[in-house]
Amino acid sequence: MASLKVPASVPPPYEDAEQLHKAFEGDPLHDESILSFRYFFLLRLFVDSSDVLFDADRWGTNEGLIISILAHRNAAQRNLIRKVYAEAYGQDLLKDLDKELSSDFERAVLLWTLDPAERDAYLANEATKRFSSSNWVLMEIACSRSSHDLFKVRQAYHARYKKSLEEDVAYHTTGDFRKLLVPLVSAFRYEGEEVNTILAKSEAKILHEKISAKAYSDEEIIRILTTRSKAQVNATLNHYNNAFGNAINKNLKEEADNDFLKLLRATIKCLTYPEKYFEKLLRLSIKKLGTDERALTRVVTTRAEVDMERIKEEYHRRNSVTLDRDIAGDTSGDYERMLLALIGHGDA
Amino acid sequence: MASLKVPASVPPPYEDAEQLHKAFEGDPLHDESILSFRYFFLLRLFVDSSDVLFDADRWGTNEGLIISILAHRNAAQRNLIRKVYAEAYGQDLLKDLDKELSSDFERAVLLWTLDPAERDAYLANEATKRFSSSNWVLMEIACSRSSHDLFKVRQAYHARYKKSLEEDVAYHTTGDFRKLLVPLVSAFRYEGEEVNTILAKSEAKILHEKISAKAYSDEEIIRILTTRSKAQVNATLNHYNNAFGNAINKNLKEEADNDFLKLLRATIKCLTYPEKYFEKLLRLSIKKLGTDERALTRVVTTRAEVDMERIKEEYHRRNSVTLDRDIAGDTSGDYERMLLALIGHGDA
Structure with a gap:
């Protein structure tokens, strides 16, 4: 069961797109040219830090608005918003998000906003370029998605990288890891319940x-x-x-x-036991010395719309504390707010 | 380029279905109960062999009618005929064809009538159950189909056999053959023309x-x-x-x-060079001591709607004789007529 909370009445996509665009425009750094950047610092010298223009709340408000919209729309709705946004402003919403946001919060918003198959293709591609621990990401995508969803990832991989997923996995791995990972990502398992x-x-x-x-x-x-x-x-x-x-x-x-x-x-x-697998991954990423934000963000953004309720249940049982509480204790700011919204904390 | 010839004006599918049904009904063996079988032999004792009821031409006419319809309809049209036939007569056209026809001609008509993805799934499944020479069939399906068509074969395999193609291939092969064939049938190759x-x-x-x-x-x-x-x-x-x-x-x-x-x-x-691969397969299947009808039927039925014109060109160049002529020289009867129709000999 998904943890994502979508409001009973969702505004039309053009309204969401408009709100998001406003959230960016309210930000004096929106035009990222060096000139305006300098202008910003010059201004800074002359205005009081409590001035509304640079008020921390106002910055927060922008990001709060982004969270309040995107973290409460399902994949089909987010796709529509992206489409309408591109038509209305001639820009890719993802690129604008990328310009406006930063660090862990940015990665969470970007990963979440992507279509699930595109997101998996992106994560898998990133994994083929990193060190061996990222083999887990490949295995995780191959084993926890349905056969059809994994195939959609392979299609998205073609479209985005002009290569096949298995091609990159095979090229970037060797030995036993290759022997296991290539057939895992190439599988199209039968999904019936029949057992021999x-x-x-x-x-x-x-x-x-x-x-x-x-x-x-x-x-x-x-x-x-x-x-x-x-x-x-x-x-x-x-x-x-x-x-x-x-x-x-x-x-x-x-x-x-x-x-x-x-x-x-x-x-x-x-x-x-995918829910136990994800519970452990969350536990290790939160409990380890210095949170592993990459794993945390990945699990939350990829499972919020799938089985996060089951994972939360498993987490509570195994750790005697709720996932919400552990995330709140280990993260902060907009990143924390984004993750909590995705795991269903608070109202839509 | 396909060799299949479809008439400029194709009758509606219910008319084709009706004609096919008539083709079966004209045949005294249609009701395959032992009773009618005996009746047939009893009749045979009393009637002159030139009697129209058992006239060779009349038998030929039935099969000729089947060829004249099915060998001149594309995959979408054949699917529609099957659908309409099942609705009108409560029977699967393929089952009726199976009852009515025999030997090489039967196999050619059945394979041809199947939807391409279903046909490949059938051929691949058959191959996993046979001896090592059938590894070629698996390789051929994996390498000569487009990535999307190969994926459709894997979907058809799920639907028909309640298993995955790669599962059966892996289970029925060992050693080097498994190492090559499993990734071949699991591949979803990128299809762009970009080259690194x-x-x-x-x-x-x-x-x-x-x-x-x-x-x-x-x-x-x-x-x-x-x-x-x-x-x-x-x-x-x-x-x-x-x-x-x-x-x-x-x-x-x-x-x-x-x-x-x-x-x-x-x-x-x-x-x-798929066309060279198929040319050689045809050459060997025709030229070898005793035609290899399995290979011949497979190549003709699977390529007639794809690239048979290219293969015929290659065949002519390599053998200094046309494929039509070699097939006519090596096969006979309805089987010959069916193959020649599919490779575009004569009018639609």
């Missing part, structure tokens, strides 16, 4: 044999996890647990510092 | 190094061939030829009896 029990038993046995032999990146493990439907993977892992007395992820914990093993465990969790 | 020349040069070098080391199934070779756009693969192979003095397929001919190497060469040909 005989197959589940025989493949549970294969998994157990390979794991016992510490052949963690064996092609049979990869095949089972990357091609079977989620229902079938789940049935196989249930048989694994029943037949061998341990959940598979327990048996995959032997080597503490093996990054591939960590990714394999995360893959299994993301395929079978 | 620097990349083409560096990847041509990688290919040459691996091939020189006889590491034919190296993961880098697989990555390049399975993830790059066709335009990019082509540019890379052109650089290979320029830089190393040989077309890549020449360098892949070292081991005559290596089935994987044969498949790799066919993959390269199918990606870069």
